[in-house]
Amino acid sequence: MHDLVSFLPLVITCTGALLLMLYAVCPKAEQEKASLMSMGFFAVAFFAQLLVVCTVSRPLFPETFNGMLGVSGFTNAACLIVYACGFFTTLSSHTYFRENHFATVEFYSLLLFSAVGMVLLSMARELITAFIALEIMSLAIYVLVGFNRASSRSTEAIFKYLILGAFSGAFFCMGTAMIYGAAGSTRFDSIAEWLAFNPATTPLMLGGAFFLLITIFFKISAFPFHAWVLDVYDGSSNPITGFMATALKTAVFAMIANFLALSGNLHDSWITGLFWIAVFTMFGGNLIAIGQDNVKRMIAASGIVHSGYLLIALVAINSEYFSGAVIAYYLAAYSVATLGMFAALSWLGGEGEKRVTFDDFKGLAKRQPLAAATIAVFLLSMAGIPPTAGFMGKFYIITSAISAGQIALGVLGIISSIISMWYYLRLIVSMYFHDAEEDFIVDGSSLASISTVALAVAVFAIGLFPLVL
C-alpha cells in the first residue's frame, strides 16, 4: 500500500503524458487546452507526492521491481521540485505561446514525459535503470529545445545538445560496464555491499565512477563540460530554458547524490576531485556570466555557478546519515528563483523574444513596477541576500561544508557569491535607475504573471521555512 502511494504520482504523470499524446492526434486538439490539461496533471501529481510520507530509504515493490527503484525523503523532495517546476513551466508556456506560435499538443506531452524520466532518475537504485531514465528525460528535452523549427538558433541548439548529449551518454554506459566488472552488480545496494569490503580506489571502480561522473558533470554543466550550456539555453524557448535549468538539474543531482552516498569509501575517494571541480565551476561560471549582455545567457552562466554551490554540498554529504536535506533545500531555492526569472521573461519577452538584453529592460520599474519588483526578488535570491530562499540555501551549504571540515571550500563559496552580485545587480540597476525607453505593453492577465508573483512569494516562503526536510 505504501509502495502504491509512493508510485502513484509517477503513474499520474505518465498517464497524463500518454493521454496528451493521444489527444494530439485528435483533429480538434488545441494547444491551449492541452496546456491546461498538463497543468492539471502536474498539480495532481504534486499533491499526490505530498501524501507520500517517507522517513527512511526503502525499495519500491521489492519483489516485482527487484530493488531497482527506491524512495527516501530526499527522493520525495526532488520529485516535489520536479512536479512544481513542471507546473510553473506549463503556466509560463501558456502565456509564451500566445505570442510565439509554434507550440503543438505534443509539446506538453513531451514535457510530461521528461518529468517522468526525471522522477524515475531520482528514484533509480540501479545503474541501467538510471541510464534509461536519463535518456527518457534527455530525449524529451532535446525535442523541446528544438521545437521551434523556423528558428535557426533553436536548430543549432538542438544539434549541439543532441550530439554532445549522446556522446556524454555513452560514457555512462562505459562506466556502468566497468562498475559491473568490479562489483559484479549494477544495483546500488550490491555495490554498497561490495564497497564495504573493497577499496573504492580499485582501478575498475575508480574508472567506472569517473565515467559516470563525466556524464553527470555534462548534464549539470559543471566545469570542463559547460561550454554547450550558453548556446543551448539561449536557443530554446524561455519556458523550456527554465525547465532545463531547474528540473533537469534537480533530477541529475538527486541521482548522483544517491550514488555517491552509497558508501563513505566511494565518497572519500572523490572528495579531492569534486573539490576542484566545484571551485572551477563556480569561478569559471562567474567569469562567463560577467561577460554576458543577454539576460538569458547571463542566467545560463549563473546556472553553472549554482551547480558549483551544489557540488560543494556534494563534497560535504555524509553517507552515514545521508538525508540530502541541504541539497534538496538549495535545489528548491534555486529552482524557485530561476523558474521565476523565466516566467517573468516569458511574460515580458514579447513576440519572438524581442526583449533579451540588459538594455531592453531599462526603466522597467517605471512602467511595470510589479514585474520589476518580482524580477528584483528573484535576482536577490540568486545572489543570496537575506531574507530570501537563496540566502538560506547558501547558508546551509556553506555551514555544511565547514562542519565537514572543508573550510577552504566554504570561503571560496562566499567569495564566489560576492562576485556574482556584480551581474545580478546590474540588471536591477538597469531596471530601476534608468529612464524607460518603451512602454512594455504586455497582457496583464496572463498566467505567467500569476506564476511570477506566486514564485516571488515562494522565494520568501521557502526562505522563512526552517530546514525540516
Add this chain to the structure above:
Amino acid sequence: MYIDTLFSIFALIAIAGSLGLVLFRHPMQSALCLAVTMISLAGIYALLSAKLIFLLQLIVYAGAVMAMIVFIIMFLNLREKDLPEERERFTYLIGGAVLLIPVAWFMIKVMKSIPGVKNSIVGNGFGSIKELGQVLFTNWLVPFEIISLLLLVTLVGAVVLAGIRRESND
C-alpha cells in the same frame, strides 16, 4: 587457445572498422565501415556464448539499422561537391588524439588490473532466448518496461521534429 586468436582477429577488425568510420570522407564509405564493426562485434558476442545477443546484433544492428542508414545516405544522394571542405581535419584529429592520451593511459591501467580468468564453456542454456527471457522478465522488469517509454518519447519526438505540422489553431 584458438578462442584468443579469434578474439584478437574480431577485435582488430572492429577497431579497423571504427577507424574507417571516422577517417573516410564520404558518408557511404563510413557507413559500410560501421557495418564491418557491427559484424565483428557480433563475432565477439558469439565467443562469449551470448547466442541471442549475437543474433540480435546481426539482424537488428548489422541488418536493419545499417540498411536504414545506407538508405538515408542514398536518399540524400551526396556527391563529392556536396561534402564540406575539411582542410584542417587532421590537425583536429591529432589534437583530439593528444587530449585523449591521459584517458587512454588511464584505461590501459584499468584494463591491466583486471585479473585474468581462464576461459571456460558456460552452461548449456546460457545466452539462449529462454534463459535470457526469464532473467529479463523477472530481475530486469523495470528497465525493460521503461525502455518502452524511451521508444515512445523517441517516436513522438521524431514526429514533432520531422513530421508535417498542422497550422496553429489561432
